[in-house]
Amino acid sequence: MVMLVDSNKLARFSNLKLAISTKRFGNLSFQHFYLNEEDTKQNRSQFFSALKIKANQVVNIALGHTARIFWVQKKDGGKGALNKSSLISFYDGLITVEKNLFLMITIADCFPVFYFDSQKECIGLTHSGWRGILACINRRMVADFKKRVKSNPKDILVYIGPGIQRCHFEVEKDVFNQFHSAFGEKIAFEKNNYFWVDLSEAIKVQLIESGIKEENIEQSAYCTYCEEKLFSSYRRDKKNYIAQGAIIGLID
Numbered sequence: 001m002v003m004l005v006d007s008n009k010l011a012r013f014s015n016l017k018l019a020i021s022t023k024r025f026g027n028l029s030f031q032h033f034y035l036n037e038e039d040t041k042q043n044r045s046q047f048f049s050a051l052k053i054k055a056n057q058v059v060n061i062a063l064g065h066t067a068r069i070f071w072v073q074k075k076d077g078g079k080g081a082l083n084k085s086s087l088i089s090f091y092d093g094l095i096t097v098e099k100n101l102f103l104m105i106t107i108a109d110c111f112p113v114f115y116f117d118s119q120k121e122c123i124g125l126t127h128s129g130w131r132g133i134l135a136c137i138n139r140r141m142v143a144d145f146k147k148r149v150k151s152n153p154k155d156i157l158v159y160i161g162p163g164i165q166r167c168h169f170e171v172e173k174d175v176f177n178q179f180h181s182a183f184g185e186k187i188a189f190e191k192n193n194y195f196w197v198d199l200s201e202a203i204k205v206q207l208i209e210s211g212i213k214e215e216n217i218e219q220s221a222y223c224t225y226c227e228e229k230l231f232s233s234y235r236r237d238k239k240n241y242i243a244q245g246a247i248i249g250l251i252d
């Protein structure tokens, strides 16, 4: 398998294209600390052609574990697609109403969170790791939908993609404490004398608090750490990790 999306609600829109690469495409991040930029460029070209999209339609951001969201306009097409120097930095979310542009982030345990409001024809994508979640990036995304296109949160569908799930996200005490005070013991819990956090569920809680209907939220069943054949995991693979790509776009 080279690409997957275990979403039903978003996948049923024929004008919406979304994809997550599996590790067969190789590393897709330009921010990798030692992998070669030329290899990333080639891997990305193959990923884009498998999706039947052009590099000048893709918009990619340099990630910073922030809660900043970039409003994508037509002129941004191609930025960050095939070279590191044109990445838009530093942001961890993208939102647009432009058709035929494809929002892209990279992931290797952090969650890609996909947004679609079919009434306003607006799409969004966040890179949600523990820092971004504590900084409330997904609440900010919902706020941006309201501010930019006057979305009613009840119309927004959200798919929380594959990431490191509760079976594998062990954390230090200080991170545990922050999640425990923000979300309580269902999301930050102790097991076998270690501390664990359920990031996907934390994202879901913040979405519901932002007005998204529970039945409009889908959560991927895939754990990047468990699914060694499909995904690279930063936690599991350590310095040998590679980053997968996540893409969403609205087509005419």
Ligand SMILES: [Zn+2]
Pocket (backbone or CB within 6 Å): 164, 165, 166, 167, 168, 223, 224, 225, 226
């Ligand atoms: Zn797992």
